Amino acid sequence: MTEEQSSMGGYTPPHNTSELSKKEKREFRRQERKDEQRRAQKKGGYKRMFMWAGVAAVIVLVVYGIVIGVMKNGSNSATPSSVDAVSQTDWVKGERTARVTIIEYADFQCPACKAYYPVVKSLSKEFSGSDVAFVLRHFPLRSIHANAESSSRAAEAAGLQGKFWGMHDLLFERQGDWEKLRDPKDTFKAYAQEIGIDVARFESDMDSDAVKDAVNAGFASGISAGVNSTPSFFINGNYISNPANIDEFRTHITNALNASS
Amino acid sequence: MNSEHTSPMPLTLPPRWLLILFMSVAFIGFIDAVYLTAVHFLGQTPGCSLLEGCEEVTTSAYATVGFIPISLFGAAYYLLVFLFTLLAADGGKRGALVAAVMLTWVAFAVTLVLIFLQLFVIKALCLYCLISALTSTILFVMGIFLLHYKKGQSVL
Known part of the structure; x- marks a missing residue:
């Protein structure tokens, strides 16, 4: 073939x-x-x-x-590295001279900050104020949260009457009640009344330059530290990525306490 | 001499370049959906970002069905559209193209619901979700054109 x-x-x-x-x-x-x-x-x-x-x-x-x-x-993504030390203008839960300082940059309208709120509160009760101090600095994400700025001012204004943490707690616990309001001021005034401060002064302080400057100072401090999201936590000045749960957070604190002893 | 053997696509299908364009859009959607799925399962503990509202959208109650993120359904959808269209382009299987186009109808309906949720319920927009909305809308429009195309026209 x-x-x-x-x-x-x-x-x-x-x-x-x-x-x-x-x-x-x-x-x-x-x-x-x-x-x-x-x-x-x-x-x-x-x-x-x-x-x-x-x-x-x-x-x-x-x-x-x-x-x-x-x-x-x-x-x-842990871009922030270090942050300014605690100052006299910071809101501190615990002693300023505590061995470990945790600084949180937070936005009261941020759902993630709300999720971390009970964790931080629980840890602040667990550790003594002389061991661990918790600091909150304003970092309102104005571009995505319409009421971030006013809620930060509400906490700051309440702080001028000695009730920063009281307003802080209410803002997080009732975030769902005010986050979508066009103007949440009346709600914040009701909170002011609830925590027992002078509402008229609170309202006037909310619009004061001092309060605006304090909120802006917190934000500027966060920006200079490289913060770009909330919540952002720093332990003894060093940034930590957000702990997945309270146990992980506790381990961070315990390690910092051991390192400082 | 053997042109009838080298051209596997029957005359009833749209031109190959149009199918490749359709597949390309589906593949972009697939990449986007896989990214969102990977972030859901592997990303850091979500926070609120200065730059975008994705966290609000992707951590909302509407972002998952049970434990499965919607983006995973999206990835499966885009992959199916891609593979069905490839089957049509390669094997001349008209039914595969019809199946791909019908999938785009379902996806477009889901897209409308998700956009509504972002705009009026969550009140935050996520860039990656908008990219997916765009690709599914393009696929929907192109799909109608592809089905219409087969009725009388062909460039082959």
């Missing part, structure tokens, strides 16, 4: 097609097309197999790349 014959898949064409009848010619052409189709299918089959394998590989690589990227970003 010649090379040409073997390529026809075993079919042996006659040497001279002019000698064939019409029926035989048709059969010959039909057989030729069939062979051609078989070869094309075989070639196309490999091509398709490689294409689908390539597509699967690209999908796997893309997913892998994204997962690695997110994991890497998560570990690198």
Whole structure:
């Protein structure tokens, strides 16, 4: 069998097609097309197999790349490094001379800050004020929270009458009541009354330059420390990524206490 | 001589470049949805960011169905649209294209609901969710065009 014959898949064409009848010619052409189709299918089959394998590989690589990227970003997102020491203007729960100081940059309208509020409160009760001091600095995310600024001012204004932490607690505990209000001032005034401060003075203080400056100072301090999200916690001046739970937070504090002894 | 064998796409399907464009949009949506899913499972404990409102959206009660983030459903949807369209483009399977287009109808309806939730309930917009809304809308519009296209036109 010649090379040409073997390529026809075993079919042996006659040497001279002019000698064939019409029926035989048709059969010959039909057989030729069939062979051609078989070869094309075989070639196309490999091509398709490689294409689908390539597509699967690209999908796997893309997913892998994204997962690695997110994991890497998560570990690198601790951009803030250190922060200013506690000053006389800071709101402190505990003693300013405590061995460990935890500074929190917070936005009262931030749901995550609200989620951390009971954790921080519980830890502040667990550790003595001489060991651990908790500081809150304003970091109102004005661009995404319409009432962030006014709630920070409400806490600051209440602080001028010695009730910063009382207002702080109410703002977090009732965040859902005021976060979506067009003007939450009346609600804040009701809180002021509830914690027993002079409401008229509170209202006037909320709009005072001193209160505005205090809120701005907190925000500026956060920006200079590299804070870009809330809550952001610093232990003894060093940034920690947000603990996943109270136990992790407690471990951070205990380690800091051990290091300071 | 053998052009009928090398062109696997029947005349009833839209041109290949249009299908590739459709697949590309689906793939962009897939990348976006996989990113959101990865952030959900692997990202840091969520906080509120100075730059965007994604945390509010992705940590809201509407972001998950049970323990499964909506973005994971989105990733599966985009992947299915991509693969169905590839099947149509490669194997000339018209039914696969119809299935992909029908998926875009469902996804577009879900997109409208999610955009409504972001605008009027959560009152925060997440950039990555908006990208997904955009890709699913493009797929929906293109899908209608692709189905219409097959009725009478073909450039093959």
